[in-house]
Amino acid sequence: MRFIAFLFVFTASLNTWANGKAFLDLEDDEIVSVFNKPGMNWKNCSADPACRPIAWPDRGAEIEVVSPPRKMKVEDPYTGQMQDEEYVQIKYRYKRTVKGKVYTQEGQGWVDAAYVTQKKKNSFYGKVEAPKEYCLPGTKNSGGPKEIQKSLEPLEKTLSHRSVTAAADALKSRIGACVINPKNPPKNFAAGNPYDAYVLPQLRKSGVPPLTKEDGTTMTEKDMVDIDALARTLYAEMARCYKHGLHYPMTVAKIAVNRSLATDRKSEFIKDDHSSHKGPLARVVTSPSQFSLWLKKMDGKTNNSLLQALCPPSDKTKSFWTGSTPPPYETSIWENTLRIATEAVLFPKQFNARTRQVKQFHYTSGLKSFYGMKQVFPWIEDRKVSKDACVQVWDEGRKS
Structure with missing residues (x-):
């Protein structure tokens, strides 16, 4: 089936990324496809003779957004339904090592705006970045026990994330x-x-x-x-x-x-x-x-x-x-x-600590109400659960 994307409008209210530095919100080992035209994903591009993927940057790539977001109707690869999505045009520059040789890729293309953020965020299962004011334990400015413990937190999180990834790799x-x-x-x-x-x-x-x-x-x-x-x-x-x-x-x-x-x-x-x-x-x-x-x-x-x-x-x-x-x-x-x-199964304490604000038993997507319960918006680390089309969390104890 030939894919058709309908361009609706430039969304002026979301024009905060235009002509500005940005980041890709990916895991450390992930890449995202950049296409030569907006509205494309892995499934519909293969059905469009005019479409081609042109780059695969990772979270370490240098990214600059050069267009306002375009709001488009795009066929969901999983459901086949038409969904509202947003795409932005970016300039990209990144390096890849192939057989010991480093190649630099740079250019311009379109990417799903869902991957683009204004602030750089830690990945969930990769290295956790230390705070700017970081002092190694035992150094002159390391402070007392609380400060030392705080300085070790990024290392501890990184090690725990690697343990999860190693276990998942063993189960592949x-x-x-x-x-x-x-x-x-x-x-x-x-x-x-x-x-x-x-x-x-x-x-x-x-x-x-x-x-x-x-x-x-x-x-x-x-x-x-x-x-x-x-x-x-x-x-x-x-x-x-x-x-x-x-x-x-x-x-x-x-x-x-x-x-x-x-x-x-x-x-x-x-x-x-x-x-x-x-x-x-x-x-x-x-x-x-x-x-x-x-x-x-x-x-x-x-x-x-x-x-x-x-x-x-x-x-x-x-x-x-x-x-x-x-x-x-x-x-x-x-x-x-x-x-x-x-x-969730092998590291429950760590998982529960990350998701501690999610105490509820019910979720939906895209509903205006759910049995009179009150919708809540928990955070998981530095991300708020706020996109209703994906997940709505409902609290039984706080009925409206």
Whole structure:
């Protein structure tokens, strides 16, 4: 299907980036595609003969925004629906090392404005930048114990983030395996819970790696099932919003964790029959009535989100749910998904500390109201959960 993007207007109220230095809000190992025309993404560009990607800068690239944002109607790669998106034209300059030789890339093109920020932000799973007033412990100006502890915080966070990434890397070959033929997906699914029928038997055969959890204990099979189930659910539920920040899928993960820990509300959040090999978290996130991506049919048709959950982009060399090999953008989303799920299950104290403001049990997207509850806007580190099209958090105890 040929993609058509409709240009609406220049959005003058958002013209704060024009002709100014900016940054890309990416993880340390991520890149973003710059296109030769606005309104393009990994899926629709391939269907447009006039479109081509021209650059792949990372978070360390020098970026200058040279146009006001353009508000456009763009087809969502996951739902097929037309969505309002914004694009900005940028000048870029970055370096890449290929076979020991350093190349400098520079030019001008269009990028999704969701990746562009005016202030440089720390990545979630990379190195944490030290404050400007940074003194090493033991030096003349290091101060007392509190000041020393504060100066060590960036190092401690960096090490903890690396631990999550290392654990996620060790799980790559086991978590998120495609369990259907994406080029010929099932027309009629097997009876019972789709996760139990398709994913669980294959996952249990893969074996449990000898990973050490945050509390010093060894990872169990149920931990691995929790990570796999949470990762698949986050990807199918939230992939279109990752570009707006990892705090959105992290919010959904925390709400799922909150539900799994609410033992007095088990019948509310865990529905239908589940395998005994699944723990509370896996049961929560694979209950079709709670997370509709696990429904076999939507409006009488095959649920496209279920295909995404059953065949995520976990292997860049193999086809994922679209029937083709995943582009770098999709594999980056999956890698971040696996990190979030790994942190939530194997590093719960760290994850809970990051998401401590998310204490609720309900979220939606794009609603004006939800059963009389009050919408709240928690922060995860330096990001506010404020984009209603991605995640709205609802507080039961603060009804309007």
